[in-house]
Amino acid sequence: MKWRVFPTGRMCSLRRALLLWLVPLFLVVGSVAAALAYWSYAQMVGAFMDDQMQQLAGAIAANQGVQPMPQTTERIQKWGAYVVQVYGADGHLRASSSAQVKVGLLPQEGFHDVAEGGARWRVYTVPAAAAHGERVQVLQSAGFRDTLAAERAGAALAPVLLLLPLSLFILWCLARAMSHALRDIARQAAQQDEHHISELPLQGVPQEIAPLVLSFNSLLRRLGEAFATQRRFVQDAAHELRTPIAAIALQLENMRQDVQCDAAAGRYAHLQAGVRRAQRLVEQLLRLSRQEAAGADGPAIVDLQAQLRESMNTLIGLADQRNIDLGFVGPAPASGPLTLHCVPGDLRSLLDNLIENALRYTPTGGVVDVRLLQEQGRVAVEVVDTGPGIPQELLPRVFDRFFRVPGTNAEGSGLGLAIAQAAAQRCGLALTLRNRADRSGLVARVEALA
Template sequence: MMIHVFPAGRLCSLRRAMLLWLLPVFVLVGAASAGFAYWTYNRMVATFMDSQMELLAESMVAQEQDIVLPALTGEQIHKWGSYVVQVFDADGHARSNSWLGLAPSLQPAGGFHDVKVNDARWRIYTTPVSEASGSRRVQVLQSGEFRRHLAAERAGTAILPVIILLPLSAFVLWFVAAIMSSAIADIARQAASQDEHSIAELPLDRVPQEIAPLVISFNSLLTRLRDAFATQRRFVQDAAHELRTPITAVSLQLENLRGDFAAGAPAQRFAQLEAGVLRAQRLVDQLLRLSRQESSPAETPVAVNVHEVLHQSINTLITLADQRNIDLGLEETGLPAEVTMLTCSSGDLRSVVDNMIENALRYSPEGGVVDVRVTKSQGKLAIEVVDTGPGIPAELLGRVFDRFFRVPGSDVRGSGLGLSIAQAAAQRCSMRISLRNRDDRSGLVARVESV
């Protein structure tokens, strides 16, 4: 049966577990030490004081004549532990008493006694009746309160280091647990920084022995995950390369056969076949672009002029816009050149812009309008592509970035990879793509902005 040392719920913490288990032990040890010290010092004080009382009483009995006893005060007796001496004759009558605050009362039997007089406890030694004592008996008394106070004082002095050690130990425990938690959190941060582009084993040089098996197991998982990603990328890349050649050959053959089909049903079937081949060719191109994007190392960020990238992208896609009779334009906002500079990979930024504009051109109806503009709000640079297409249902806006996802009911042929590729490229540029439907009319606003 497994014993759980960590409490459940919000108290499940390494620091709290250490304090929960060790502090009660410290408290119990401290209480036991205090009790044992008090018991030990109480016996020590009692033995020493009893010896002194017996020695004083016997020495006074041995005197041939009475000794004048000095008068004592209550402070001397109860605070400083002075002995009260009472002398009696053979008949038990008091002959002298060193403190008038305590009425003489001879104990019949000799030896030590613990009595209570006037709500105060006293330790008494009475000399026994013997020929050596003659006609006198001596009785020595000491305050029980003084004895208890003295024993408690000595025990408190002994237990003081333990009392100081308790909060100090708690602080040290909390501090050490905090350092251990910080080390574990650092391992967690290293694990969280892993992604499919940079999967590396976690270092073991500063990992505690107790956590090392967990980190080793996690490293083994990371290795298998890295191999799985590499295998997936190789498969996609190899499959795309292998498919590209036969699809290109089929496309060329279709180009040669286009003039052999007469108008009517054969020509329509040929057009459908040609559209399917073009779609497959576009899918292969997208898969190749995706595999290169995932396998290639990140480019060194440089200062990129956004306006120049937009002009290059529009010049590349203007042919597609002309084919669909779409008005594609760049709205100049008058922002100075230094304001429209971004520090990122120029290839990634171009990939983002190309995919956003191409999607807008493909989904806008013939004769539509696609506007591209650069804005700056609250210190963040943003690029917006506004089209006049059908838009996207609100409940599907979050899913269009998934790979191979296409909006149901759309008659636009595509692979469903464009936005996924654009989003990955935007993230490497520390940017974010968001989509929203237009409020003034049908259409979509695609916005990419700095995070």
Template sequence: MKWHVFPNGPMCSIRRAMLLWLVPLFLLVAAMSAALSWWTYSRMVSGFMDEQMQQLAQSLAAYPAVQPPQQDAEKVNKWGAYVVQTWAPEGALVSSSWPQLRVPRQAEGFHDVAHQGSRWRAYVTQGGDGRTVQVLQSGSFRTKLAAERAGAAVAPVVILLPLSMFVLWLVARAMSRALQDIGRRAAQQDEHTITELPVDNVPSEIAPLVQSFNSLLRRLRDAFATQRRFVQDAAHELRTPIAAIGLQVENMRQDVNCAAAADRFAHLEAGVKRASRLVDQLLRLSRQEAAGADGPAIVDLQMQLRDSMNTLIGLADQRNIDLGLVGPEPPCDPITLQCAVGDLRSLLDNLIENALRYTPEGGVVDVRLLRDEGHVAVEVVDTGPGIPQELLPRVFDRFFRVPGTGPGGSGLGLSIAQAAAQRAGLLLTLRNRQDRSGLIARIESTP
């Protein structure tokens, strides 16, 4: 089983992994420093105090006339004052600097004595006249002194430990944000705006990964460009022969007056028109998907709707369809959207054109402009046959055509409109009318 620094689950994070591994290490170092300081200062204090006890005892044994000062409980227990006991050769206690302490006489040398629940350090020596001098010191004082010295030595480590952990957290957070920023820039890439990720201020360990992403993005950009060029070239090349076929069909109709051939010529002309419209829509689609599309701008929605309707008014007159705009009564403030002008124009043109083509002659197409508390929407309402409810989710697929809609469509109009809406940051939805047959195409600004 392979071991990983980053486990699965919530701990699979650089920041959490650094904290998971380094914080326990810092705590272990602090604990080891405290233990080493305690051990060192315990030996140091014990050695220093033992030497003083030995010198005091030997001095008092050599000079019997010298009498140590009397001590009290505070000096002995709090300040570590020495308690001196003098014993006669026959074993009787002659004098004591703190009579309350009744530690029995020990053999010569150093001893650790437990007396009445307290620990004592004792040193015993014998003088030339046979007297025995016993010097005692509180063991709890020695422990306290060693702890104070060890604490003073460990204090900088204890103080710097939280600071080091905080700095580590900040560094890990900065690294995590840098990686997240790279991820956000990579997520912002699409087939229309493929740009290489910047490698400035990228850690050397992450730079190869970013460079690999950039290489992949370059290949994707080249692939999309090749695809668009192919569609554009194919559409351009097809326009001329299709136009020539249309002219030849028209010329042949004049030469052939047979009634039996008239129906076949009608089907042939319809096929040529459909192929011509398909080529036009392929060109429009390839231009929309080309890199370097218009950037977002403030667009007057009412003016844009009038421009689209004026462009398609000829088709409406040709099919005897009542095309009208329903909006706020003038005078009113301009209704604006922030989006790419080209995408919005393509979206409106396709929706209005679709409504005009699929509405029977003599029908009605209304373009409604709605505004409610800053929320802007446009609805294209027709009196056509509508779309079966089960097929509504599929109508945005490329080249999908609703069965029974006739030979004139290409299956690209709604796909182009949906792509334009997404680039413009708008929401496009379709629903059938409830009051009668027909379709409502709604465009609305997203929050």
């Protein structure tokens, strides 16, 4: 079985691991210290009290006729007063400082531990006096000795017991600070994306965690280089393809007059449509690479209505070419401008792709409406067309790159909605598609996230 420093599941945490290991250690150390302190003071009290008993017994034995001072039960049990017993040569009790103590004369001299009448006693018996044969016996409550040792040990451990909770609190604060440092590193790492990749700062990072941050920075550098290489490849490929495809399109245009028969004209039309699709694919690839490299532009406050009108003015030529009614529906001017905080290039790319998609897939003579809405304090844009719509089961796939709805005759590369989705995510917007309920057509809705 593998030994684990960190527990599994929810308990797998630096803070919990520190507390799980160190708190029991503190408690064990505190318990051992308390036991050692009690044992040490018990030995010290015992030795001191035994010496006092021995001196008292010797003094009484040397002074014949001295009567022991009477002691009450309270003084004996609570204050540790000595009980002195004097026995005659015949072994009978001649004098005692407490009649309640029933411990008899012990046959052997020296120290003894005796239990009598539910109480424990420490007893010292001196040998018979040479002159008169009297024997003296001194007793003391063993419970008093235990209590005195516990009190002295408690007084010595009081600072330790007070410092133990403080130490645990400091340990908890330290573990919390360590976890916060790790969370700060995780938060900075989570802010990285393919457009903003920067190394994590090492200021304030604990030395034990610094190698992890350095390794992560090395990974971020390689990742940034990989993204840059990918963007350069797409740009270079698109640029290299642009010139030969344009040359092919020009040659096709020059061949138009040489195509006479109907069969050749049909094949010529198919070839020309394929070249146009290739041209559009190259344009979309260039737009995609420029959009992925546009992260260097910082976010700004953008007037959404002005941006919509600019995108519509750019695409009005396509609408006229296809005889499509392109209209705009917005709030009253008195309501003031509706703004978004995002990268202007991303917002422009998002709106251009949605409007262009609607124009390309709407049949000739159709209608495309661009609506600017403000609902419950949130801004939304809807692009509504009168095209064929999208089968409900294919709606989740239309944001995939190079995916095209089967059976469509409109020119396209399958990149427009993927570009729009990526731009919406960078702007902090939600892009959704749904089929119209009143007639055929599609509604592309862009709204600010809650």
